[in-house]
Amino acid sequence: MSSIQSDAxxxxxxxxxxxxxxxxxxxxxxxxxxxxxxVVEDEPALLRALEINLRARGYQVSSSGNGRAALxxxxxxxxxxVLLDLGLPDLDGTELIRRLRSWTAVPVLVLSGRAxxxxxxxxxxxxxxxxxxxxxxxxxxxxxxxxxxxxDAQPSSRQIFTIGHATIDLVARSVTRxxxxxxxxxxxxxxxxxxTEWRMLEILLRSPGQLVPSGRLLSELxxxxxxxxxxxxxxxxxxxxxxxxDDPPRPRHLLTEPGMGYRYQP
Ligand code: CA
Numbered sequence: 001m002s003s004i005q006s007d008a009x010x011x012x013x014x015x016x017x018x019x020x021x022x023x024x025x026x027x028x029x030x031x032x033x034x035x036x037x038x039v040v041e042d043e044p045a046l047l048r049a050l051e052i053n054l055r056a057r058g059y060q061v062s063s064s065g066n067g068r069a070a071l072x073x074x075x076x077x078x079x080x081x082v083l084l085d086l087g088l089p090d091l092d093g094t095e096l097i098r099r100l101r102s103w104t105a106v107p108v109l110v111l112s113g114r115a116x117x118x119x120x121x122x123x124x125x126x127x128x129x130x131x132x133x134x135x136x137x138x139x140x141x142x143x144x145x146x147x148x149x150x151x152d153a154q155p156s157s158r159q160i161f162t163i164g165h166a167t168i169d170l171v172a173r174s175v176t177r178x179x180x181x182x183x184x185x186x187x188x189x190x191x192x193x194x195x196t197e198w199r200m201l202e203i204l205l206r207s208p209g210q211l212v213p214s215g216r217l218l219s220e221l222x223x224x225x226x227x228x229x230x231x232x233x234x235x236x237x238x239x240x241x242x243x244x245x246d247d248p249p250r251p252r253h254l255l256t257e258p259g260m261g262y263r264y265q266p
Contacts, residue, residue: 036060036081037145038082039054040070042089053138067093074106082100082108083111084096086120094123097126097127098126107148110131113134120133121259124213130147144209147208151207163245164252165177170205173198175190191243191244193240193243196221200240201244203217204264210263211262212261213260213261217262252265
């Protein structure tokens with residue numbers, strides 16, 4: 001595994017982290033600098049399916065069927081992302097996240113097989129970044145994984161976003177909303193957002209496709225001690241949807257994850 005980067009065709013790919021090597025003398029077409037994903041899952045069939053799908057998309061995969069081996073592997077070869085089953089034979093998944101978080105900010109995507117959201121909330125509180133509930137579609141899992149890896153790769157590069165008919169410019173702090181489908185500039189009207197709406201929207205837009213836990217929003221907006229005031233979030237989210245979504249009762253971009261948090265779906 002450690003030889004993959006040194007196999008790269010000489011001098012060609014220094015600036016492009018996702019570039020593929022040209023096949024070398026040995027005929028290898030291995031992707032250089034492939035992101036490494038650590039999969040922690042004790043169901044052999046699911047573990048195998050994850051390995052196959054991730055490798056097919058060019059990721060390097062390390063895997064482990066229990067928590068202690070996973071921690072050792074993560075320390076030996078730090079991964080770019082972790083897929084973590086919460087129900088492991090030797091170590092609670094939430095405890096594993098806590099131990100990882102003592103030394104690394106690596107994105108953690110939880111695979112939860114348990115009914116109810118109590119364990120998922122515990123995992124998010126411990127520092128997980130997102131979750132999927134079993135049974136999940138492989139495409140959904142891969143989309144969530146890409147979103148988490150994007151977050152690490154390019155923080156806050158984008159400034160202009162659209163939600164339905166609304167265009168949001170985070171630098172100019174302006175929102176305009178087209179009044180019809182024609183899209184002519186003269187048909188756009190400015191919209192006013194409150195200060196709290198701006199801050200909440202900015203946090204969500206900076207994490208496209210990712211779950212933003214309610215606790216994180218509350219502590220970023222109102223500081224420590226506000227974590228149980230989720231009704232603040234419901235109130236301001238209702239305001240954002242009323243202004244930005246084309247059909248506020250059925251939002252398509254500013255989504256609620258019941259009991260967990262919010263997600264901006266581009
Ligand atoms: Ca399990």
